[in-house]
Amino acid sequence: DIQMTQSPSSLSASVGDRVTITCRASQSISSYLNWYQQKPGKAPKLLIYAASSLQSGVPSRFSGSGSGTDFTLTISSLQPEDFATYYCQQSYSTPEITFGQGTRLEIK
Amino acid sequence: EVQLVESGGGLVQPGGSLRLSCAASGFTFSSYWMSWVRQAPGKGLEWVANIKQDGSEKYYVDSVKGRFTISRDNAKNSLYLQMNSLRAEDTAVYYCARDTDEWELLSNNWFDPWGQGTLVTVSS
Numbered sequence: 001d002i003q004m005t006q007s008p009s010s011l012s013a014s015v016g017d018r019v020t021i022t023c024r025a026s027q028s029i030s031s032y033l034n035w036y037q038q039k040p041g042k043a044p045k046l047l048i049y050a051a052s053s054l055q056s057g058v059p060s061r062f063s064g065s066g067s068g069t070d071f072t073l074t075i076s077s078l079q080p081e082d083f084a085t086y087y088c089q090q091s092y093s094t095p096e097i098t099f100g101q102g103t104r105l106e107i108k
Numbered sequence: 109e110v111q112l113v114e115s116g117g118g119l120v121q122p123g124g125s126l127r128l129s130c131a132a133s134g135f136t137f138s139s140y141w142m143s144w145v146r147q148a149p150g151k152g153l154e155w156v157a158n159i160k161q162d163g164s165e166k167y168y169v170d171s172v173k174g175r176f177t178i179s180r181d182n183a184k185n186s187l188y189l190q191m192n193s194l195r196a197e198d199t200a201v202y203y204c205a206r207d208t209d210e211w212e213l214l215s216n217n218w219f220d221p222w223g224q225g226t227l228v229t230v231s232s
Contacts, residue, residue: 034218036153043203043222044153050216087153091217095167097155 002026002093006086006100012108017078021103023071023088032092035064035073038102039084047086048073083107110134110221112204117226124194124230130187130204130223138162138182141207143219144189146200154200157189158207165213172198194230201225 003026013019023033031051036044046055048064051071061076075082088100116128128144143158157168157178166178177190187204205219 030215032215036219043224044219045222046218046220049218049220055220089153089218092215094213094215094217095155095158096169099153099155102152 001096002029002090002098004088004090004098004100006088006103008103009101010104010106012106013078014108015078015080019075019078019105021073021086021088021105023066023073023100025069025071025090025092028068029090029092031067032090032094033064033066033071034089034091035062036087036089037082037084038087044087078105080107110206112206112221112223114202114204114223114226117202117228119229119231120194121232122195122230125190125192126194126228128189128191128202128204128226128228130189132185132187132204132206135206137180137185139209141209141213141217142180142187143205143207144178144187145203145205145219145222146198147203147225148197148200151200156202158213159187160213161211167213191228194228196230199228199230201227 005024007022033051035048038044052064063074085102085104087102111133113131144156159166159178175193179188203222203225205222208217
């Protein structure tokens with residue numbers, strides 16, 4: 001199985017901050033990496049697919065980069081509605097898809 | 109509007125069975141692979157199973173193989189998950205999610221959208 005490790009596991013930041021979340025794969029996954037946002041009690045929402053493509057309707061302050069084993073999700077200027085948990089997910093070994101453990105983004 | 113609505117969750121004793129349903133609307137259901145993903149309380153996401161457009165291919169995470177069965181009824185725009193021999197560790201919110209519309213399951217796929225989820229609690 002391909003293991004996905006996110007860092008940090010939790011993060012405190014302020015509105016307006018630039019935030020970066022990292023996801024590392026246990027082996028190369030090319031660019032087969034997706035990012036999701038989940039708010040408490042809600043279903044996950046797709047933000048970024050194929051490492052760097054912004055899903056329709058997602059604000060442009062969200063961006064993704066990386067390839068191989070190392071990937072990042074960046075929020076350029078945090079908004080109050082961005083405080084949530086973020087998950088990366090690899091599809092390289094589909095159908096055996098795996099997720100990272102999540103990064104909880106909290107208000108400082 | 110693309111929408112997925114799960115139902116069928118509840119409290120079941122260890123060793124028991126439960127059948128989850130997911131009603132799809134707003135898109136051509138028969139054109140998409142579909143998946144079930146679960147989330148144990150306070151934990152992360154785990155892919156459980158997926159099924160091809162015509163039901164001819166099905167895949168499962170190792171921990172549910174032989175106990176869970178995914179199926180679909182394209183005439184009813186519905187996805188199902190039959191869960192047998194349930195264990196405490198199966199306790200989770202179960203989400204259905206739309207997968208790729210490619211005929212062959214390639215690496216370039218993602219889940220969008222997701223349903224609101226249905227809670228399955230396995231406890232005596």
